[in-house]
Amino acid sequence: MNTNNYYFFFLFLSCLSAFGQHDISIDAYLDAESHSLEIKQSIRYKNTTGQTLDTLYFLDWANSFSSKTTPLGLRFNEDYRRDFHYANDSERGATHIGSFTNEAGENLKYTRPLGMPDILRVVLREPLLSGDSQILNLKYTVQIPSSKFTKYGYTPDDEFNLEYWYIAPAVHTDRWHIYSNKDLQDIFLPPSEYTIDLDLPTEYAVTSILKQRTLEKNAKRRKLHLSGRNEKEVKLYLQKIDDFYTIEVDSVQLISNVRVGQLPEAAMQAKIAAILRFLESNLGTYPLRTLLISTIESNKNPLYGLNQLPNFLRPFPNDFQYEIQMLKSITYAYLENSVSLNPRTEKWVVDGILVYLMMDYMDAHYPDMKLAGNLAHYFGLRWFHGADLYFNEQYYLGYKNMARNLIDQSLDTPRDSLLKFNYNIANPYKAGLGLKYLEDYLGDAAVQKSIEEFYDRYTLKPVTALDFERILKSNAKKNIDWFFEDYVGTNEKIDFKIEHVEKAEDSLRIILKNKRDNTMPVSIYGMRGDSIISKHWIDGFKATKTVSVANKGEDRLILDFEKKIPEIKRNNNYKNLNGILNKPIQFRFIKDIEDPSRNQVFFIPVLEFDNIYDGIILGGKFYNKTVLKRPFTYKITPTYGFKSKTLIGSLGFGGTYQFRESGLYSLSAGLGMSKSSYAEDLFYKSITPYLRLNFRNKDLRSNEYQYINLRSVNISRDKSPDVPLETPDYSIYNARYAYSNSNFENAFTFYVDSELAKKFSKVSATANYRKLFVNNRQIDLRWYAGTFLKNNTQADNRFFDFGLDRPTDYLFNYGYLGRSESKGLASQQYITAEGGFKSILNTRFANQWLTTINAEASIWNWIVAYGDAGYIKNSGSRPQFVWDSGIKLSLVADYFELYFPVASTNGFEMGQNNYGEKIRFKVTLSPKTLLGLFTRRWY
Structure with missing residues (x-):
């Protein structure tokens, strides 16, 4: 036997032994009223590492719910998930350890590593030699969290979906694989033998992956015995009404409660049989007896697309909808239960095989299925390019969405460093597409053969992504270093x-x-x-x-x-x-998916309300922007204002050049032109060329962002016979630097503006800070300071001055409904800008300098107290101190809010006449701005 054969022989032996099974015995008592589990647990820990251990690590992910500041709590904040932050302590759950002893009953020292409250580090009294075992005993109470956070926990109906409900050994290969729960479905546990005695009220049916039998039973409670081998994780579903069904296919038993419509059992049986036999043929034999697919797991890992629409809108028949969702769920469980890769750092391998197999399944069973389903055949929709796309093309679109925005991430990026869209969609899709790319390049069955060999060789054994790479390279007849170095190891685009x-x-x-x-x-x-x-x-x-x-x-x-x-x-x-x-030119009605074989031009009718002077606006928009971002876009929007009875509209075009993913990552330049009303029967025209440099953090999950914007704003206004304009036409050069770093708990933005015009020049700075405290109180602070460097605009009726409560907006930046109104409802619109005051004081403008502080503090839920204070300085007068205060109703934060003044420099305002005219409101009508309210969780 040569040296290489010895090496592979010993490698094989080490693989056989590295996951020698731990024995885990649990005696659990469920207190349904207090939502807790009393647990006595014994772990026979077998050392298969090849080295002596004096310290062991265990995963206690139930304790990840114990506070707002755990890695899980912080992750919820990053994803703008408010429910956990606002929850009561009793809803969050925790682990309370009573004792941790060895077989002799001696207490063992255990700690939680810094920043990892859901990990236990246990120091042994006697070193554990390689190949030996030690028995460890634990007593602890698990406070079960509410299911509203992750769908696992106790439900409003007092049922229990249990995940991470017990303490389990961490995996050790060449090192300890320990990391905290961040709700990424990526716990890494070794296959173990489980014996569980569960004492619970008789009204609950129990569903799990384990075999079960009843040990004891009386009128109120019963004790179940559950057991299984080679299981990595045990989830329990405790229901008052059991809605799970069982389907047997050859040697595999599927347990599930996933249903679609009124699909009969025979149809479900046929679909499950087709899926399992496909996996048996294209992947390998499932090594365990049971697959458990719950609706919770299915919904956490759905097939994203039109199939997620409500039943009455879904464009796919029920049998296909059931089949495709179960295909993904079963394939995922098949791989996860069999292949012991670290899911935090090497998930791309499982994701790639999953998507690769799903694409093969669709090609084999539904080669003509369109991405739009039945909608592809509807009159009025079938001429869209999106209706031409086949089902498997969704994977390319999902990946390209992030790549076009330069926020895609390499496949080997740790899962907790990925953007939500990337770990749910873009990265799994890129991984599967990569295997298909590799398959076409190699031109043979090397990829399929490698997947089968990988699964067969490493089922229920320790394995790494490097093992998958070695198998692929051994079966490839061409050099495929590029696949791992460029495609997997970087986010470098292909073009x-x-x-x-x-x-x-x-x-x-x-x-x-x-x-x-x-x-x-x-x-x-x-x-x-x-x-x-x-x-x-x-x-x-x-x-x-x-x-x-x-x-x-x-x-x-x-x-x-x-x-x-x-x-x-x-x-x-x-x-x-x-x-x-x-390529030929193609005209299309309404935005479509990009057709690379055509030069596309889109048209969409426009019906909107921008201001009270133009009234209802009707027109059309011609543009080239597709569903996904493009490097060069244009938009021509001719419209007609029914109140102003005038043709108005806008024209704009711009291009974006993207660099790397961090630092100066993109540069945008373009030109915008528009015509609209600024008062009754008075119009303005604007021409604005711009250049913008965008900077961002190397960590894409970071919300830190910076930009520099340079523009020249050129305005031409109609002259009013009632209010003579000294400067109806003007040009202003504006430069802005902006910095922001915001998340759910803390938000900070800062920007500096400079403006240069023929008659004036000025600089200003604005800083905003928001803090959400652990007691759910929130404060918002804003500081503004601006000063003129030169001001020869006295004849312009304060048009270019700093505004204390309602800037004149001579740059036409803000969405005023009635920008020239001095009375009436439109004049009460509030936009947070410049001085930021809400009360209307006697002195409203400053022609020298202005500095203010705006503060808000939450009182209860959406009721907020506000206060503003500052100094205002006009030429020929001393600085004047001004202030105001009141109550804000934040019905939709930053989008729809009402301000009720209480007291100010004017005195006690609530007791004054015409109080209704003092109330201010903030409203956002822009669809793009409103969309940001929803997309911030995904990007």
């Missing part, structure tokens, strides 16, 4: 272009350009009409490469015609060999 083609009688000389810094391969297709005449794979290169291929009478060349490569842009993949335009 190829046909730069130039020279035709000869018998050959085509093609110059290809790789627009990105990678060495990934690309395929070239020769087309005649819709038929593929030739296909060539070009190995990876940087910059440009010239290749020559036989001329077979092609009329077009297309890169990646069959869409196997997840390129960030496909619209530069086309070269027409016989015509002028590489």
